[in-house]
Amino acid sequence: MPAKRKIQKEDILKASISIISREGLNALNARKLAKKLGCSTQPLFYIYENMDDLKKDVIDEIVKIFDREVLKSETGPLEYRDIGINYIRFAKEEPELFKLMFNNDMNEEAFDFINLFHSANKIFETISKQTGMSNENAKQFHLRMWLYVNGIASLVAHQTVEFNDEEIVDLLKDQYVSMLLYEVKKGNVTADDIKISAETLKKQGQVAKEADNPTMDANFQRAAELVNVPDDIILDMYNKLRPNRSTKKELILMAQELLQKYNAPHCAKLVLEAAEIYEKRGILR
Numbered sequence: 001m002p003a004k005r006k007i008q009k010e011d012i013l014k015a016s017i018s019i020i021s022r023e024g025l026n027a028l029n030a031r032k033l034a035k036k037l038g039c040s041t042q043p044l045f046y047i048y049e050n051m052d053d054l055k056k057d058v059i060d061e062i063v064k065i066f067d068r069e070v071l072k073s074e075t076g077p078l079e080y081r082d083i084g085i086n087y088i089r090f091a092k093e094e095p096e097l098f099k100l101m102f103n104n105d106m107n108e109e110a111f112d113f114i115n116l117f118h119s120a121n122k123i124f125e126t127i128s129k130q131t132g133m134s135n136e137n138a139k140q141f142h143l144r145m146w147l148y149v150n151g152i153a154s155l156v157a158h159q160t161v162e163f164n165d166e167e168i169v170d171l172l173k174d175q176y177v178s179m180l181l182y183e184v185k186k187g188n189v190t191a192d193d194i195k196i197s198a199e200t201l202k203k204q205g206q207v208a209k210e211a212d213n214p215t216m217d218a219n220f221q222r223a224a225e226l227v228n229v230p231d232d233i234i235l236d237m238y239n240k241l242r243p244n245r246s247t248k249k250e251l252i253l254m255a256q257e258l259l260q261k262y263n264a265p266h267c268a269k270l271v272l273e274a275a276e277i278y279e280k281r282g283i284l285r
């Protein structure tokens with residue numbers, strides 16, 4: 001008969017988290033834990049002096065799991081929006097684990113948003129990269145955003161409200177834009193800092209395409225191309241596309257410039273189509 005596998009600390013933590021996830025912290029006791037591990041209580045107290053010591057390690061392990069979930073991205077480079085969505089999704093999918101992290105009796109750092117998560121610095125870096133804020137301003141920005149996100153997550157974890165992923169995205173987008181504009185007014189962010197990336201616009205276009213909305217997809221593709229076009233060229237393009245402002249030749253030359261100099265084929269195609277339509281309608285200069 002093969003010898004029984006020795007119970008390791010990792011086994012105890014994994015089994016403990018499984019029990020808490022399904023039944024809550026109050027359900028965790030030595031007898032139930034031993035039963036789940038298929039052993040007596042002796043191995044538990046060989047590794048841990050008491051259940052309180054075990055629970056401290058359990059909380060630390062839950063925070064590590066939370067960190068991994070919050071910082072994951074399924075669509076490419078991590079964006080700040082992903083962090084908020086993942087945060088609320090964790091509260092929705094693992095309400096008992098989420099509530100335990102913010103149990104002030106169990107976790108001394110429950111309301112210290114800087115030290116609670118091992119991922120804090122990574123989050124600040126993500127904000128700085130996306131907005132151009134200093135690390136200190138990013139920290140303050142995240143604190144205000146965290147109060148909002150954590151409020152929603154807490155309501156979700158306690159089943160006070162229920163949101164689907166689309167609703168969560170809309171809530172966070174509105175708050176993010178509002179707070180970002182506030183930072184702009186304070187001078188912590190410049191207009192150049194908050195320009196959206198071409199890659200992000202292309203991803204949004206792909207989403208529109210998959211949702212069977214080719215018109216929206218085309219708009220996003222053109223917007224992605226314009227990210228790398230100077231503002232004065234975009235303004236000139238806007239003015240020339242107004243009725244009775246350009247000749248057909250001027251529009252064709254503009255299309256060539258967009259295609260050859262700025263690698264913007266979708267925008268070039270739009271200008272050429274406009275030239276043909278304007279000619280038919282008699283609204284060229």
